[in-house]
Amino acid sequence: MKKTSDEILYQEESGYKDLLLRKNMKMRIMETLFFVVGMLLLSQFFNTQSPAFKVLAFAIAIAVVCLAPFVYKYTLRPSYKLTKTHLIVSMGGRETRYPLSEVEPIFEGRHLYKLGGKRHSLMVSRQFLNHLNERLFVYQKLQKRR
Structure with missing residues (x-):
């Protein structure tokens, strides 16, 4: 034949690991913008020197980095x-x-x-x-x- x-x-x-490690520049910029918006919103409700702010800022960073590949996978396929x-x-x-x-x-x-x-x-x-x-x-x- x-x-x-x-x-x-x-x-x-594309799998989760591939989307996490091999993102293009556009996706990296979008993640950065989401992180900045999250930090701006967080700074409106908490004092930037408070422990709660620091913990929530760290949580936002982890959420943006770890959840973004799932979003890419199900929206972009x-x-x-x-x-x-x-x-x-x-x-x-x-x-x-x-x-x-x-x-x-x-x-x-x-x-x-x-x-x-x-x-x-x-x-x-x-x-x-x-x-x-x-x-x-x-x-x-x-x-x-x-």
Whole structure:
């Protein structure tokens, strides 16, 4: 049986750990804004030197960092698919297909890639990134032969 180019070689949905560790800059900024708003609201009700303020500030920080991946997972539902010729990114109900010719790793971090000329953070496991890097190597090798 002959494989088509759209046959999915590897597929993955982002897990909690991936969303916690490999967020993009936009998500990090949103978390920071939620923390700042929480701190501003907290400072309206408590003296900033009181122990209650310090405990609640710490609780807000933990809540923002630990609960944000759950929110991302259920609102954005990020999933990634790898085919012979494309990387397919589904985020928030939108699916974007990137030809492997437009996918290149950025050596600043293991999960940062240039997709279609723009910098993206792939919120996937190392196993998926290994499959992607292998597929990119094979794809580039095939392109050099042509």
